[in-house]
Amino acid sequence: MSWKYLCEVSDVETNSVKLIDVDGVSVLVANYGGGFRAMPPICPHMEEPLAESGVIANCILTCTKHLWAWDLRNLSMIGETERDLKTYEVKQEGDKVLALIDGELTYDFDEEGDDDDDFFK
């Protein structure tokens, strides 16, 4: 378990996100004004890439596909959101943003079952 360098504080503007590769792990860094969050790069709902569809306003990260949203101050779910956002622990050291990355965080998605679905038979 170790702290990994993500980026400079100035690399990610307020209310924006940036996709960073950390030793082969894809990490999304979000600057919500009150600080930084680091997370897997996809929405836990439908695998939507948050680098493209994530919008931050008033400290709320919203996936614009189905409007799932989280308050980045306390990671609480907003509205009809059904799953928690997973995050890596983050700290600032001077101008640098670091994250505690011990393996890649992933979400389980409902895989399509292998059940025989030939209902015409």
Next chain:
Amino acid sequence: MPARNHSQWTAKPPLQSSEWIDSRIYTEEAIFEEEMEKIFKKTWIPVCHESELPKAYDFRTTSIAREPVIVCRGPDNVIRAFLNVCPHRGMIIERRPSGSFFEPQPSGNPKRMTCMFHAWQFDMKGNCVYVSREKEGYQDRLCKEDVGLRRLRCEVKFGGFVWVNLDDNPLSLEDWAGKPFECLRKTLEAEPLEVFHYHKAIVETNYKLWHDTNCEFYHDFMHYHNRVTGFNDAYFARKNESFENGHIVVGTFEVNYDQYEGFESRAGLSFPHLPPNQWYMIDLFPGMNFNLRGSALRCDTVTPLGPNKLMIEFRGLGLKSDSAEDRQTRINHHNSIWGPFGRNLHEDLIGVQGQGTTMRPGSEPRRILHGRQENQTIHDENGMRHYYDEWGRWMNRMPNDPEKIFAERELIAAE
């Protein structure tokens, strides 16, 4: 006979009733609509080839009898077909002709079909997996399980073609077309095939007129190159063999490609189990053609757009295992005959478009002669007669007098 006056021109020809057609079956809007309902919504249609959606989450869209259809390959590698219609408010779900659901789209998520209208989501099995603001709008009155896509019968068969039927309870595909495919089954199923050529033509003609050109070779007289090169007695001795369900097969013979100016023998690239330079042709009711000239397979499918408007899709196929060099040779073999600038395909289109010019909605009804009897060889018109007999059965109309009921043809013949 000298030129005829109007009543002579419209009189019945001196042939058996099965030997001519009333042109209203090509021109009348009501008959066209009936064909959509009674034939195209009930028969197996090859919508594409499995090599056109090679990877999981690949899809293609098409239409059958104007119903929008999508076929996609699931993560389990199974190809399924659905109506391309959102169960919510009838929006078309996917507008692209082909592509992949694997990557996210501006209005869609990875690995799902998304209706861009209200972002409902469906997986590759047609399950609805997300309804936006489901609880808020439907409380517990309607849930995802109630709004899956409309699944369609779909089979990959006869050399990897993807067959779809809008009818849930049709004759099985094997029973529908197994017998005419018997002559090529080993050849087409020996190893995977791959589409290397696709083009389509939109022609102002009736789909049955197009199929006619695939069912008789009497129109060799239109094909300049066919007249001047390459043919031998065996060519003319081939027979049109009729099969149940309106299908026909044109028997094989050995083509002397080396007698064609600018052509070469195709023996080196013959399809598996096929004797060198052989040529087989299978015509399926209501308008599909599979044509194997030794080294290259052509498949035509018809999508009727109106009584006098037709889309024909042309595919060329080789072996998936082809080396780059062999593939190029196969493409040359295919396109030199059947490409848009090939030896005779465009001439066929001129022929049927010329028929379409004289037979439009509102054109005066006239007789179209199908009466050639030449011992069922390729200049006979028995293949067409067999086809229209099947058409009459499906439509319950007499092809030579569509106001009359096909089921009573014995009575009509006795009159």
